[in-house]
Amino acid sequence: MLIDSHCHLNYEGLIERQGDILAAARARGVRGFLNISTRQSEWDAVVATAQREDDVWASVGIHPHEADKHRDLGRTALMEASEHPRVIGIGETGLDYYYDKSDREAQRELFVMHIGVARDTGLPIIIHTRDAEADTLSILREEMEKGAFPALIHCFTASRKFGDAVLDLGLTISISGIVTFKNAKDLQAAARDIPDDRLLVETDSPFLAPVPHRGKTCEPAFVGDTLAFLAALRGVSEDTLAAQTGRNFFALFQKAQA
Template identity: 70%
Template sequence: MLIDSHCHLEYKGLVEDQQGVLARARDAGVGGFLSISTRQREWQQVIATAERESDVWASVGIHPHEADAHADMGEAALLEAAAHPRVIAIGETGLDYYYDHSDRTTQQALLRRHIAVSRETGLPLIVHTRDAEEDTAAILSEEMEQGAFPALIHCFTASAEFGRRMLDLGLTISLSGIVTFKNARDLQAIAAELPEDRLLVETDAPFLAPIPHRGRVCEPAFTADTARFVAELRGTTPEQLAEATTRNFFALFAKAAL
């Protein structure tokens, strides 16, 4: 069994046929889904789906693109939502300096609020980082010194050095369909060497469809394609990779259960 550790089931492209999307994924061997929120107004949507589907769990968080719109949101709102039994993670949150849709200082402040909630609840922090390696590493390192919290880097595309720094901090690394792209040689080299107990797979659906599905709306079913590719990179079987990543998922997301 595989688990899609990061998908957006409420996004356009998936929500219109959500039952079909889930059915196709289950047929492909995907037996669990972490449905990610990026704005406060999505929290009830992802929670409602997780209440309805026993193999779907929810996260609550604010994407860095949305930081300006949530600049005044305190920790209390996150804490209240995180108390729901189907919420197993905080995020996605982080820093995105590629698009700079929100003020960088606001992104950083909101990331720290998410970290505080992760630390208080024990729920893993889901970190998005793009063109912001130094600030992401600095904030995570500083905050870890104030008190440890579980975390992962989702859709990892950063440098090997950043990856090493994250592993040293105890983070898990999640690989998306990007690892299958022909121009992702550096990422493929990193994926081949990641510690087995720190590895997850995801789709980030409806985005980033892996080869051979480029150009299509990405679906959680495509977790299987990414897993097969990563297994080949690592010289293992898809079955062994599925077993390892599923074990890692439940070790990290301790609140999850099937």
């Protein structure tokens, strides 16, 4: 089953034609969509989309870019939002030291808070990390020692060393359309070797359209292009990889099956 494990259906560029975009994706065989939130003000709309569409689920969380604006966000608010039956993940959250749009300590504190909610709810935490490998890994290791929690590195572009380390911690890795870019040789090498049962595919739409759509607004339908590239890279059929990544999605996001 082909699933877009990370998309922003309520973002500008998709929200204006959301129905048509979902129809186009379904026509290409996409059978599920995880609609991701990045700030508290989005939660209601993201969940409403998931309520309206049977094949769409939602996440609730705060992106690291938004950490400064959510310093007063209490753990209780995130816990309560996660209880909605269509919410199956926590995030996206994490650390972004590339743009540094929020204070780094605020990012770290928010990340740890999200991990605690993921641990207590059993919902997977969806992690964004950019130019922050050392701190991300340090926090993950420290928090895992307090008690295991399900977790996913979304839009993986980090080093092979980081990838191996998070796999050792039991995390799943999601690959976006970046893997299709001509200059993404290191990512392609890493994506080739991710264990079969730890791999997901995503679009991160409306961002990062894969080849041959690069430069356009990314859509969930394009997850099929990323999957086709990955299947060729890994030497398996598209049907085999779609089935495997679909199983992986439901194994990780177990609430989606409830």
